[in-house]
Amino acid sequence: MNKGKKLYEGKAKIIYEGPEKGTAIQHFKDEATAFNNQKKSTVEGKGVLNNRISEHILNNLNQIGIQTHLIKRLNMREQLVSLVEIIPVEFIVRNIATGSLTKRLGIPDGTILSKPLIEYSYKNDELGDPLVAKEHLIEFKWIKNDIELNFINNLCLRINDFMQGMFRGVGIKLVDFKLEFGKKNIGGKDTILLADEISPDTCRLWDVSSEKKLDKDRFRKDLGNIIQAYQEVARRLGIIHEEANISEVKFGKPKAVNIKNK
Ligand code: UDP
Numbered sequence: 001m002n003k004g005k006k007l008y009e010g011k012a013k014i015i016y017e018g019p020e021k022g023t024a025i026q027h028f029k030d031e032a033t034a035f036n037n038q039k040k041s042t043v044e045g046k047g048v049l050n051n052r053i054s055e056h057i058l059n060n061l062n063q064i065g066i067q068t069h070l071i072k073r074l075n076m077r078e079q080l081v082s083l084v085e086i087i088p089v090e091f092i093v094r095n096i097a098t099g100s101l102t103k104r105l106g107i108p109d110g111t112i113l114s115k116p117l118i119e120y121s122y123k124n125d126e127l128g129d130p131l132v133a134k135e136h137l138i139e140f141k142w143i144k145n146d147i148e149l150n151f152i153n154n155l156c157l158r159i160n161d162f163m164q165g166m167f168r169g170v171g172i173k174l175v176d177f178k179l180e181f182g183k184k185n186i187g188g189k190d191t192i193l194l195a196d197e198i199s200p201d202t203c204r205l206w207d208v209s210s211e212k213k214l215d216k217d218r219f220r221k222d223l224g225n226i227i228q229a230y231q232e233v234a235r236r237l238g239i240i241h242e243e244a245n246i247s248e249v250k251f252g253k254p255k256a257v258n259i260k261n262k
Pocket of ligand 1: 090092098099100101129176177178201202203204216
């Protein structure tokens with residue numbers, strides 16, 4: 001499928017114009033960043049795994065009636081998606097306290113929350129995605145009104161319910177995750193679609209029995225075996241074969257071989 005011009009390049013993805021008006025192509029890169037871009041690296045194969053894992057989750061959410069931007073996966077690294085106007089808010093859903101929540105409030109790491117907690121961050125790299133109150137969302141018109149906010153909060157909780165069950169079924173605790181939503185005019189009506197990605201880059205996933213981290217914290221905290229952890233998630237979700245092994249799955253571009261030295 002022919003890609004149009006580049007519309008946006010983020011830390012882990014590139015968005016190109018799609019083949020038809022109102023569509024875009026979302027390309028998953030191998031770049032990993034953390035701490036507002038202060039830590040950067042390339043994790044070979046990450047983009048391929050996130051593309052597959054996000055496709056799997058968004059398709060499943062679609063089946064329970066949650067509208068998403070995903071139209072279809074095109075290849076190893078790309079998805080055809082609906083072009084939406086992104087709401088500049090990150091919706092963070094937490095089931096267990098960890099990460100910035102524990103640092104900010106001194107809550108012990110691993111505290112189980114009595115019910116899911118939704119936090120909001122203003123999507124702005126220069127400001128470091130600051131945490132904001134729900135009043136800010138409406139005052140600064142990132143969200144239209146309380147009705148729209150309640151609608152999105154409800155979607156966050158439904159997505160959390162579904163994903164918690166899905167991961168629990170394969171021995172993984174869904175600790176927290178980030179969601180983004182976009183708006184699109186469908187048939188003359190502003191419609192809210194789940195956008196971006198859901199993957200081990202945007203979720204915290206702990207093994208139920210060992211509490212081993214199977215997500216981007218392996219990169220943030222230099223725990224090693226990042227790609228193996230992402231593969232483990234894909235394997236448990238049945239996206240890649242049980243026996244698939246990093247040495248058998250080729251993710252990167254073919255490497256040139258220097259024949260003279262052979
Ligand atoms: N998260 C994300 N993108 C962000 C910020 C957070 O995907 O820009 C995800 C993160 O992977 C985690 C959850 O949201 O699953 C909560 O992150 P937290 O606020 O604890 O932030 P961090 O510790 O990463 O600063």
